[in-house]
Amino acid sequence: MTMERPYHDVETLPAAEREALLLSRVQELAAHAYANAPAFRTRMDQAGLAPADITGMDAFARIPVLRKKDLMAAQTQGDRLGGLMSVDFGRLRHVYQSPGPIYDPESREPDSWGWTEAFHAAGFRPGGLVQNTFSYHLTPAGMMFEEPLHELGCAVIPAGPGNTPVQIELLSRLPVTGFVGMTSYLRSIGEKALEMGLDPRRDFRLRVGFVAAERLSKSLRSEVEDMFGMVIRQGYGTADVGAIAYECRELGGMHATSRGIVEICDPQSGLPVEAGEIGEVVFTPFCKDYPLIRLATGDLSAFNLDACPCGRTAPKLRGILGRVDDTAKVKGQFLYVAQVAQAVAHFPAISAWQVVVDNPGGKDRLRLRYAHGADMDEDALKEQFQAQCKLRPELEACEADDLQEGGKKLVDLRVYE
Numbered sequence: 001m002t003m004e005r006p007y008h009d010v011e012t013l014p015a016a017e018r019e020a021l022l023l024s025r026v027q028e029l030a031a032h033a034y035a036n037a038p039a040f041r042t043r044m045d046q047a048g049l050a051p052a053d054i055t056g057m058d059a060f061a062r063i064p065v066l067r068k069k070d071l072m073a074a075q076t077q078g079d080r081l082g083g084l085m086s087v088d089f090g091r092l093r094h095v096y097q098s099p100g101p102i103y104d105p106e107s108r109e110p111d112s113w114g115w116t117e118a119f120h121a122a123g124f125r126p127g128g129l130v131q132n133t134f135s136y137h138l139t140p141a142g143m144m145f146e147e148p149l150h151e152l153g154c155a156v157i158p159a160g161p162g163n164t165p166v167q168i169e170l171l172s173r174l175p176v177t178g179f180v181g182m183t184s185y186l187r188s189i190g191e192k193a194l195e196m197g198l199d200p201r202r203d204f205r206l207r208v209g210f211v212a213a214e215r216l217s218k219s220l221r222s223e224v225e226d227m228f229g230m231v232i233r234q235g236y237g238t239a240d241v242g243a244i245a246y247e248c249r250e251l252g253g254m255h256a257t258s259r260g261i262v263e264i265c266d267p268q269s270g271l272p273v274e275a276g277e278i279g280e281v282v283f284t285p286f287c288k289d290y291p292l293i294r295l296a297t298g299d300l301s302a303f304n305l306d307a308c309p310c311g312r313t314a315p316k317l318r319g320i321l322g323r324v325d326d327t328a329k330v331k332g333q334f335l336y337v338a339q340v341a342q343a344v345a346h347f348p349a350i351s352a353w354q355v356v357v358d359n360p361g362g363k364d365r366l367r368l369r370y371a372h373g374a375d376m377d378e379d380a381l382k383e384q385f386q387a388q389c390k391l392r393p394e395l396e397a398c399e400a401d402d403l404q405e406g407g408k409k410l411v412d413l414r415v416y417e
């Protein structure tokens with residue numbers, strides 16, 4: 001067991017107490033947003049809801065979601081980013097621009113992006129010197145990940161991305177103990193250092209890394225951990241809302257943050273799915289200045305509800321399992337590419353596959369097209385597919401070259417008249 005003191009006491013509260021505390025915080029947030037952020041008030045009014053109606057998490061989940069893909073347009077609908085902000089621009093610390101453009105206000109509240117508990121869980125401690133290789137220019141990443149390091153009492157080298165020789169010089173001349181950035185970039189730094197005759201384990205002092213912004217495979221993580229003799233942990237969040245979830249030392253998923261409400265919801269209705277099922281990540285940060293209540297991120301995940309040996313009681317997200325855009329509703333049932341992949345993984349003979357949905361004669365038809373090298377037990381494949389996806393496909397063997405739309409995993413050819 002590696003029980004450790006968490007950064008916030010709420011992280012290890014018994015689950016029921018934790019939920020009660022989060023509920024009281026979201027009630028306070030909703031009342032504040034209703035009074036000060038006109039866009040939220042309109043959303044509530046249109047749904048016939050008032051802050052006093054939020055008597056529990058079920059009632060909270062009836063607030064219609066705000067879809068990330070609608071955020072850009074919503075921000076243009078008037079002052080204070082379309083009434084999404086509850087303060088004037090001059091009361092903020094920074095304003096960033098993300099692709100879209102979407103504007104990302106940064107509150108002056110301490111730990112405003114909420115990453116400090118994540119960095120603490122990863123192993124960052126006071127007195128560290130940390131090299132931050134996220135961009136400080138226009139987008140929030142650099143400053144967003146600098147904030148928790150100051151909160152924890154670390155010094156930061158604002159290295160930014162690129163210029164690898166300088167990154168290596170910093171790592172070899174200064175006692176840098178922590179890295180923040182993308183794992184793939186840390187690997188490039190290590191490879192370059194090896195080429196230069198350095199040994200990243202001996203010549204650098206890196207002990208802990210916090211990474212984000214790309215898929216982290218098991219093999220990449222262990223390769224880079226070995227290369228530097230360090231521990232790497234990842235976080236999940238967005239430029240709009242900051243921290244959503246993060247890994248502890250035990251791995252096995254990313255704990256939901258205690259600085260907001262993490263829900264897994266039906267991508268269409270916005271209502272929570274059954275515990276443990278796949279759905280869209282919907283997040284509410286407790287941020288009064290920019291209260292993005294129930295932001296539907298477009299990312300798919302599911303809760304792993306197993307107790308974690310670290311002692312944190314928040315459920316863990318089972319990684320990011322895809323994007324909502326990569327799903328289709330077939331015969332009234334959501335089909336997720338991640339679930340199909342799980343089913344197909346039982347059949348190593350399958351070298352390539354895709355799911356094609358169409359509707360000849362107005363009726364949904366689902367086909368699994370696949371290329372295979374050896375004999376296949378088609379009945380077993382159908383059963384496995386049905387067990388994972390709750391849908392029964394037609395099977396169609398083909399050559400890998402014959403997959404449609406460049407081998408896209410999910411092709412939706414349905415037409416509606």
Ligand SMILES: [Zn+2]
Binds near residue numbers: 250310
């Ligand atoms: Zn844990």
